Amino acid sequence: MIGTSSRLLRLLSLLSSRPSWTADELARRMEVTDRTVRRDIARLRELGYDVESDPGRWGGYRMRPGHHQIPLVLDDEESLAVTVALREAAQTGLLGDDQAVLSALLKLRQLLPARVATQLGAMDDVFEHTTRAGGLPLSPGLLAGLATACRRSERLRLSYRDAHGTGSTRMVDPHRLVFTGNRWYLVARDADRGAWRTFRADRVVRAEPTGQVVRVDDPPDAAKFVAETLTSGYPLYAVVRLHVPLDQAMRAVPPPQGVHRPDGPDATIVELGGTDVESLADRLVRLGLPLTVVSPAEVRDAVRRRALALAEHNS
Structure with missing residues (x-):
């Protein structure tokens, strides 16, 4: 049996992962009773978290948009790890637009303790990077939106351009994002065609959430699916x-x-x-x-x- 604090953190994570949950769904995921879920929801509200609920047997719980988040506290090793990851992202285009990543990196470096900054400087002296393969600009906001839709299993209205520049609009059920080393690919089920597809993330013009949570049955191994497609x-x-x-x-x-x-x-x-x-x-x-x-x-x-x-x- 996990402790109350750990259970509350787990509950917060679940509530943030998709638009809404029923008490029964939360109880099954956390392996507790419905009564415990209701008691933990009450505790979160006492702590200042805005958890909304719908009455009735089939009602659900959800976090109000813009709810208060847990403060982020990092130790030295975690700070160094995050900074190195951001720098690697800037070099490889892992998170899309370089400017947004570099901006975040500069802000974080200003907050680093001197001992961590010294370690990072030593790594800068010996790290080398190869030239990144070219590709279309990719917004970190768009990438984050695709990742959120995958996590929430939320259907998207996808505006997409193919290799010939031809535009189309698809209704897709997102499953996973796969990074190949130089590009991101979205693995999703084409809702109209009922078939699995890969979409280059840098060719996505717009991804609009529909608010519809879908159940994805028998999804493919995303990395293998992208490999076979490529x-x-x-x-x-x-x-x-x-x-x-x-x-x-x-x-x-x-x-x-x-x-x-x-x-x-x-x-x-x-x-x-x-x-x-x-x-x-x-x-x-x-x-x-x-x-x-x-x-x-x-x-x-x-x-x-x-x-x-x-x-x-x-x-």
């Missing part, structure tokens, strides 16, 4: 057994570039695409990992030729 346009595919554990294989071939499945504790099957046999063979050799090309035979032969050439060159 690799579905290649004219040639190879199936390779990398003789390394899954986590190491996923670092060598990031999920957006291949589809992975473990093959025992020390090997991983990876399917990846390429434009032609020679370029795909070159890519596999450059991985620098022990591997076996399962198929096709022409890629296996090309990798073998390169391995023999390298052996002769180094003999």
Whole structure:
């Protein structure tokens, strides 16, 4: 049984995660009785939190917009972690517009204790970053809105531009946001077509919440779904057994570039695409990992030729 304070924090988190909850839903999620939920709601109100409720058996609880939040207190390690994360976000475009991220970073750095600022300065001296791949501007506000809709399972009216600049409006049920290393993708169910889709977040013009909470049945593995979508346009595919554990294989071939499945504790099957046999063979050799090309035979032969050439060159 968790303590009262921990339970109240859990209740606050749930109330902030979607538009409304019934007492029965909250009781099931927190593994307590309806009576305990009502008592905890009363405690939150005594503490100054604006929790609204609808009367009746099917009534629900919700946080009033703009309700008072818990103050944020960070220790030294947490402050350093948040600052480093913001700097990485500014370098990679992880949170969208660089200016908004840099503004937040500068404000936070002014509040850092001297000892933490010294640690951060030492890290600045040794960190290097590669050039970020280009993409369309992405608003942090839009990204936050998409994330909130995913968390709340709230249907969106999505204004979207495809790769050719053609605009459309879709009703979608958001599931997850996936970051590929240079772009964000929204995985959502197209409500009109009843099919799962990926949408590049930087091509979303507007995402309007509808207030309708939906139940998403049998959602896909979001990261795998994005990976399969991004690799579905290649004219040639190879199936390779990398003789390394899954986590190491996923670092060598990031999920957006291949589809992975473990093959025992020390090997991983990876399917990846390429434009032609020679370029795909070159890519596999450059991985620098022990591997076996399962198929096709022409890629296996090309990798073998390169391995023999390298052996002769180094003999």
